[in-house]
Amino acid sequence: MENKNNFAFLSISIVTASIILAVGLSGIVQKDSSISVRGLAQREVPADLAVWQMSFSLGDNDLKILQKTILEKTKIAENFLKKYGLNAEDYIVQAPSITDNSINPYMDSERVRYTYIAKVNLLVRTNKIQDIKKAQANSLDLASDGIAISQEYENRISYEFTGLNDIKPAMIAEATKNARAAAAQFAKDSGSQVGKIKKATQGLFSIENAAVGLEDTKSIRVVTQVEYLLK
Template identity: 25%
Template sequence: MLKNNLNVIIIAVAIITSSYLFSNAFQNRNKNTDTISVTGLGKTDFVSDLIVWNGSFSRKSSTLKEAYASLDADRDKIKSYLSSKGIAPNEIVFSAVNFNKEYQSTYNENGTLRENIFTGFSLTQSVSIQSKEVNKIEELSRQSSELINSGIEFYSSAPEYYYTKLAELKIKMIAEATKDASTRAKSIAENADASLGNLKKSDMGVFQIIGQNSSEDYSYGGSFNTQSKNKTATITVKLVYQVD
């Protein structure tokens, strides 16, 4: 009889204890879910203040010496041309010369390779201009056909546009996105007859730069447009507030 009473008491205590723990856990769970999660946006348009323009030129000859001599002459012409356009010497950078041996393949009637005939040396060198005079270099890139007309085998790449104050811009945008998120949270709380408590968590989203008025897709890892002079930057900030 005593043993049975003892078992009843143990079971009762266990039920009471488990009920208390369950009730406490349930209350804590509700407290943890009493939050507002909002995302704020920081967005700004800006104009690039740095331009990089690249080009390359080539020469081919049966001997390496002749090819180098021709390439040197072209390089001097390019220097003179750029100087005449107002480009400072320290803004012009020439790369190392790349050269290849070129061959012409011949085949027999069955399509089997017969031999490779050496046709000469092909030399290529690149030139790069980096400047803060964006409009001037942009116009120069459009006039590069003048080098071709002078007898130089010149290939021009599209200019690339950058912004040197990106770090400062990003800080301002984060502040703007945070303020936007906070305003949204306050509005939601007021409309729900609640008040905001402490900030529990904040996360910064992806920083994106695309061309203005473009149809570029936003990338999950962030995009960084270099093709457009006029750009749009965006960033998001997610805030989680406790609700009182």
């Protein structure tokens, strides 16, 4: 009889311990429960820097004459830029490159018009976005002065946005706010409440053109990954 009582007592003790252990584990799991969500922030901003490789070619059979022509045409191009509000601090005149066709073994001498071909480059880099756009749009006016501005792809205006650091804090705050809203919805659906941030990771900022034809407007985007504790 005593053995039966001991066995019954032992069985009850094991069951009781199991219940306590289960409750304890349940409390631990609930305490450490969390949810990981992503928050997006996106905005469009105007470009604040424009770069234009303004280039044209000149040719002659006499190097001295070509040198004089380069200086004359470069001065005309500079005056053209100044006409549209682009001053000396907005551009630099790069050293011209000269090709000597007389030493090119693959050149058909009967078809060569000029022995020497020079490429003149003015690198325009400015925050005067509207001025540089007007200058490029009217660059055909230089044709009357014997200057044909290259319209190749690499000579198009490229636009940049340099003020990212100024808007970073606000965009990160917005992304985090959106992440918490998503977490709150998940928590509501599961009968929980959102607690403190357990872990957060800031994604990379991306800067892209807003659309084709809107290269002077930039779309900035960042995604944050946030893990919240659940109550």
